[in-house]
Amino acid sequence: METKIFKPTEVGAAADLIRQGELVAFPTETVYGLGADATNVAAVEKVYKAKGRPSDNPLIVHVADQATVRQFVTTIQPAVQRLMDTFWPGPLTIILPLQPGSLAPQVTGGLTTAAFRNPRQAATLDLIKTAGVPLVGPSANTSGKPSPTTAQHVYHDLKGKIGGILDAGPTDLGVESTVIDMSTAQPAILRPGAVTRADLERVLGPIADSQKQVKPDEVPKAPGMKYTHYSPTAEVQIVDPEVDWETVVTWSQQQPAPVGILATDAVLNRYAWPQNVATYSLGTDIHSASHALFAGLRAFDLHPDITTILVEGFSPNGLGEAYMNRLNKAAGQHHFSTADLR
Template sequence: METKIFTPAEIPAAAAAINQGNLVAFPTETVYGLGADATNVAAVKKVYAAKGRPSDNPLIVHVADQATVRHYAKEITPAVQKLMDTFWPGPLTIILPLKEDALAPQVTGGLKTAAFRNPNQEATLDLIRAAGVPLVGPSANTSGKPSPTLAEHVYHDLNGKIAGILDAGPTDFGVESTVIDMSTDHPAILRPGAVTRSELEAVIGPVEDQLHHVNQAEVPKAPGMKYTHYSPAADVQIVDPELDWETVIAWCRQQDVKIGILAPEMTIKRYKWPRNVVTYSLGTNVQSASHLLFAGLRTFDLDDSFATILVQGFPTTGLGEAYMNRLNKAAGQHHFGDTATN
């Protein structure tokens, strides 16, 4: 099966494919998602098969409006309403308790909660409306690989495995949505993202952290809590913000392998890099770095001649929390100097 690229003008055809139980990837403002009818169990099972994703990992349900959430959720509290009014459409996923048997266990991981998101991407909202059903939408990549920020990334991973890709250009943020659990007495961030803790707390007050990895016996409430994600084939190491890049360059000169560098534009222009190094710009700040991180990792991952990828770290404040959350997963918590100079 050849995967079709749909343009925004072909949304009716993409929606028809969804209604026929097929998979169509779609863009959000964060990354591309792998879309299937959230009410069609057979279609949802195809998502797990296409990604090679464990079936106990719950899927985020993408909706076009708040009314759809009310159809499935047991209750919309005043705090949840404030979050939806403030951040939707946008990169915030909200976990809510479900009405009895509202969604299949293949969507929820067998839990009595579900994660809902209203993406800020007009083509995708049009797709959901045209399909007339909410869409599950995990990142449209092979499980464990860097999340896709371009339709080309999706095509590389899933061509022949899915019916189509709705191509509306590059995504805006590059890191996935923030996930907040509103199904318990105390709101908690399960995955940091483009909406920061301070922004959430300005709306609903104190928010807890639950960023741990669950054990093998547990079912995670949100994606990214149990399994390794975002990992290229090459060894990825974090260059801590306080580390002098001259030290990194000196180490690179001693290597007889090809090395990829993801660093801010100013850093790339400042130094003369060894011949075995290829650089990729992360832009000017943590905002641009968050947008470009997955694309940069994919660029080097598509070329198997790279043995090592060194990536600039940022302080874990604001959007830096989400950036470092993804980078730490890509690097397996490996920092330059821990192993690079051994």
């Protein structure tokens, strides 16, 4: 299959592929999603096949407006309406109870709830409106690998497997949307993102935290709760804020293979890195770091001689909660320790 690259001015051609039941990757403000007609079961099944994604992992349904959501859910409670009015279009996914049979189990993982998002990326909103259907949109990458933040990342993973890619340049945020469960009596954050806990609590009041590990026989309510995510081929270790980076330099010098260092400019510019170290900048703060994290992991993944990647950690507050959520999954909770020095 030829994978075509569409410019934002070519949304009509991309929408034609969607209506034909093909897959088209699209940009959002967070990461690139893998789009298919959410009402076409055969098309949705192609998404799982292209990604190599377990079929019990539910898919987020991307809509162009609030009215579309009302076609599928049982009710819109006042608190849900406040969320939509405050954060949509934007990087917030809301889990809601479904009307029976309104979406196929291939979309919901067999659950009676579904996750909805109204992205704010103009080209993607045009795509949804032109196609005339809501789109499922898991990250447009091979399942388990770092999420794509450019069309080139998508092409690297899925060329020949999907019909097209709508290329509107790099994404703005770099980490996936916040997911909040509004299908239960107590709202709960299932995945942190750019819409922070503090942002949500200003609208809803206190929120529960359900970022739990899902059991093997349990269907997750949201993406990212059950399976390994965001992992490059190389081993990833987190360098916590309290670690002296001099020890990282010393450790790196001792390694027989090249080492990747993913850190802020303040760290990269402060030390004399040995010749066996390749560096990638996370910029200046948590905002630029969140934007660059997946791209940096992917950059090192293109160098098979790099077997270890050390990544700067941040305090898990505000946007740092989303950053550390993704980084801990990429690292399998492995943190760099001076005990690793030999």
